[in-house]
Amino acid sequence: MRHIISILLENEAGALSRVAGLFSARGYNITSLTVAATEDPSLSRMTLVTSGSDQVIEQITKQLNKLIEVVKLIDLTEGKHVERELMLIKVAVAEPSVRDEVKRLVDIFRGNVIDVTATAYTIELTGPSDKLEAFIAALADVKILETVRSGVSGIARGGKSLHI
Amino acid sequence: MELSGADILCRSLAEEGVKYLFGYPGGAVLHIYDAIYKQDKVEHILVRHEQAATHAADGYARSTGKTGVVLVTSGPGATNAVTGIATAYMDSIPMVVITGQVPTNMIGNDAFQEVDSVGITRPCVKHNFLVKDVRDLAETIKKAFHIASTGRPGPVLIDIPKDVTADKTEYHYPESVDIRSYHPVSKGHPRQIKHAVEMMLEAKRPVLYTGGGVVLDNASHYLIELAQKLNIPVTNTLMGLGAYPATERQFLGMLGMHGTYEANMSMHHTDLLIAIGARFDDRVTGNIEKFCPDARIIHVDVDPASISKNVSVDVPIVGTVSNVLKEMLLLLKELEQPAEQKEALVEWWKQIDEWRAMDCLKFTQGDEVIKPQYVVQKLWEITQGDAFVTSDVGQHQMFAAQYYKFDKPRRWINSGGLGTMGFGLPAAMGVQLAHPDETVACITGEGSIQMNIQELSTCLQYSLPIKVISLNNRYLGMVRQWQEFFYQSRYSMSYMDALPDFSALAESYGHVGMRIEKPADVEGALIEAMALKDRLVFMDFVTDQTENVYPMIPAGAGLNEMILV
Numbered sequence: 001m002r003h004i005i006s007i008l009l010e011n012e013a014g015a016l017s018r019v020a021g022l023f024s025a026r027g028y029n030i031t032s033l034t035v036a037a038t039e040d041p042s043l044s045r046m047t048l049v050t051s052g053s054d055q056v057i058e059q060i061t062k063q064l065n066k067l068i069e070v071v072k073l074i075d076l077t078e079g080k081h082v083e084r085e086l087m088l089i090k091v092a093v094a095e096p097s098v099r100d101e102v103k104r105l106v107d108i109f110r111g112n113v114i115d116v117t118a119t120a121y122t123i124e125l126t127g128p129s130d131k132l133e134a135f136i137a138a139l140a141d142v143k144i145l146e147t148v149r150s151g152v153s154g155i156a157r158g159g160k161s162l163h164i
Numbered sequence: 165m166e167l168s169g170a171d172i173l174c175r176s177l178a179e180e181g182v183k184y185l186f187g188y189p190g191g192a193v194l195h196i197y198d199a200i201y202k203q204d205k206v207e208h209i210l211v212r213h214e215q216a217a218t219h220a221a222d223g224y225a226r227s228t229g230k231t232g233v234v235l236v237t238s239g240p241g242a243t244n245a246v247t248g249i250a251t252a253y254m255d256s257i258p259m260v261v262i263t264g265q266v267p268t269n270m271i272g273n274d275a276f277q278e279v280d281s282v283g284i285t286r287p288c289v290k291h292n293f294l295v296k297d298v299r300d301l302a303e304t305i306k307k308a309f310h311i312a313s314t315g316r317p318g319p320v321l322i323d324i325p326k327d328v329t330a331d332k333t334e335y336h337y338p339e340s341v342d343i344r345s346y347h348p349v350s351k352g353h354p355r356q357i358k359h360a361v362e363m364m365l366e367a368k369r370p371v372l373y374t375g376g377g378v379v380l381d382n383a384s385h386y387l388i389e390l391a392q393k394l395n396i397p398v399t400n401t402l403m404g405l406g407a408y409p410a411t412e413r414q415f416l417g418m419l420g421m422h423g424t425y426e427a428n429m430s431m432h433h434t435d436l437l438i439a440i441g442a443r444f445d446d447r448v449t450g451n452i453e454k455f456c457p458d459a460r461i462i463h464v465d466v467d468p469a470s471i472s473k474n475v476s477v478d479v480p481i482v483g484t485v486s487n488v489l490k491e492m493l494l495l496l497k498e499l500e501q502p503a504e505q506k507e508a509l510v511e512w513w514k515q516i517d518e519w520r521a522m523d524c525l526k527f528t529q530g531d532e533v534i535k536p537q538y539v540v541q542k543l544w545e546i547t548q549g550d551a552f553v554t555s556d557v558g559q560h561q562m563f564a565a566q567y568y569k570f571d572k573p574r575r576w577i578n579s580g581g582l583g584t585m586g587f588g589l590p591a592a593m594g595v596q597l598a599h600p601d602e603t604v605a606c607i608t609g610e611g612s613i614q615m616n617i618q619e620l621s622t623c624l625q626y627s628l629p630i631k632v633i634s635l636n637n638r639y640l641g642m643v644r645q646w647q648e649f650f651y652q653s654r655y656s657m658s659y660m661d662a663l664p665d666f667s668a669l670a671e672s673y674g675h676v677g678m679r680i681e682k683p684a685d686v687e688g689a690l691i692e693a694m695a696l697k698d699r700l701v702f703m704d705f706v707t708d709q710t711e712n713v714y715p716m717i718p719a720g721a722g723l724n725e726m727i728l729v
């Protein structure tokens with residue numbers, strides 16, 4: 001099962017490699033990982049997408065909690081939550097018909113074309129990962145030149161928050 | 165007053181009550197060595213190899229419960245220390261390791277003797293620090309000692325660049341530290357504890373399976389009280405030996421791969437397994453699928469990540485072993501049922517005594533060749549079971565664990581988790597320094613001893629009267645045993661050729677050497693050696709080459725599927 005683990009981490013050199021090292025040393029998989037400072041500059045917020053059996057996920061959260069720099073964590077998938085991922089995707093649009101088709105898809109998926117040249121569009125799209133994947137699938141025959149994905153960020157719904 | 169980083173380090177160690185610093189100098193730590201020279205609070209012990217410094221600090225820690233402290237230089241000093249750090253990590257031993265580092269402005273430049281010590285050790289320390297500013301030094305040291313010795317203990321490394329040891333700042337050693345992200349649980353959950361106690365009172369075939377956690381938390385007396393109140397049989401892991409007196413009736417011996425028949429059979433047939441400060445290591449469980457098929461499981465451990473890691477348990481209790489056992493004993497007092505419980509276990513004990521009657525550790529000492537078991541048994545008799553015994557890794561380690569009956573905790577000092585050959589002699593140095601008037605024996609093999617034999621020189625320098633008991637079978641015995649059993653006796657690289665004359669070697673280091681070849685001489689030699697109170701004696705026992713360690717559970721088998729002879 002896919003899990004989104006959200007972590008408050010001391011904003012210190014080496015903290016990220018401790019988390020990444022834990023995953024490689026114990027053979028857990030990382031689907032995506034994002035990290036940046038929070039409104040409190042001493043803390044970083046990390047969102048980590050992983051998968052595994054319940055037993056593996058339990059071990060992952062316990063092992064993460066053991067790292068001294070991990071201040072707090074929650075498994076967002078245990079409750080209602082929102083997840084978003086940003087994708088920048090560059091497609092070839094030399095043909096006018098392709099240009100129209102891409103424009104239409106971008107509207108349907110509520111994306112934005114953020115850079116235009118005679119031969120290429122760069123599109124910005126946010127949403128849950130499956131929406132981004134659906135967009136890629138919808139592009140079908142359109143030639144993709146490049147995709148950049150931010151990895152998932154997540155947050156719990158409602159008043160609940162991860163803080164110290 | 166402003167002090168240099170080097171002076172701050174020395175003062176801070178003194179503040180922590182550090183008596184011995186095990187180390188080896190080098191370029192990056194020269195300021196520190198100069199500061200050491202100018203003070204007399206902390207005594208520096210000069211080893212002959214950095215690995216030995218870590219094992220010595222480790223032996224000191226295991227035998228006292230205090231944090232062991234190591235100082236090594238950057239680069240090769242740090243990498244040499246890694247084996248000892250990993251050894252301490254696997255067995256949860258409190259240790260603080262200080263490594264020198266190249267100056268901050270050279271970090272990352274492939275400078276002379278630069279290695280990323282924090283990176284290299286990250287997977288085998290509880291935590292580590294790189295101190296880039298002398299103003300952070302004292303607090304970092306405080307944090308390191310705090311982290312190393314609390315919760316599930318472990319090694320903590322502090323990497324200090326050379327310029328930081330020269331820089332000066334106002335010295336203030338904090339009384340305490342609060343690390344917002346580090347608050348180990350200490351009290352167990354009351355409802356879980358109650359539930360566990362009720363289960364113990366109901367069980368028909370309970371077993372206490374206890375490990376190094378009981379030793380580390382100094383909880384032996386609680387364990388004894390609990391076991392005796394409820395008449396529950398006790399088995400110890402390799403790391404837990406001594407936590408329950410081995411000569412006491414309720415003790416079943418060690419369990420696991422080379423455990424006793426009665427311990428492993430009891431595990432297999434138990435209806436309630438009470439695991440305390442143990443971590444269901446694969447050398448203990450054998451085949452996980454076949455492990456304790458009929459049992460409900462209670463697991464007490466200070467580390468939540470140890471619980472339900474290998475075996476899923478019914479009643480997890482996170483807390484320190486002492487706190488949880490204390491709570492259990494209080495509850496039992498309120499419930500006042502133990503008498504009935506004792507009655508209820510009569511059948512179980514009858515069964516256990518039948519298993520015991522197999523006498524799985526029996527061996528016959530003939531007139532010709534010395535049996536390794538016999539040497540350990542005699543050592544136990546002659547030292548009246550009261551010695552500190554360190555060991556290396558191999559068959560001799562298992563013989564030591566099986567035949568030296570430890571009645572007290574912290575007397576059995578071995579590398580259980582990592583299985584580090586070369587551990588025994590340096591560990592014994594730390595133990596002997598901590599206990600100058602006690603008998604310290606190092607049971608080793610001719611393979612293992614050669615991994616750190618240079619420490620005989622350290623032993624001379626500090627007059628450490630260790631008794632080295634080498635069970636010399638001219639084989640890497642444990643490897644040979646596996647090759648005999650599982651590789652049709654193809655003894656690939658397990659024979660030790662070109663051995664030195666150990667007795668003469670020890671003499672050349674300034675110690676007493678003995679070579680013992682006949683069974684009839686074993687006892688006399690041991691008595692003679694023990695009488696040499698202030699000398700290191702190296703006893704080279706020429707033992708049976710083909711002896712194997714029994715019982716043995718082959719890989720993939722359950723605990724009830726032992727090879728007995």
Ligand SMILES: Cc1ncc(C[n+]2csc(CCOP(=O)(O)OP(=O)(O)O)c2C)c(N)n1
Pocket residue numbers: 556557558559560561583584585586608609610611612613635637639640641642643
């Ligand atoms: C550093 C290290 N290298 C290799 C091993 C693998 N190993 C385990 S036991 C053993 C043989 C030990 O031989 P010896 O010290 O002579 O003891 P014996 O088994 O003969 O009693 C070896 C090589 C190890 N445990 N540690």
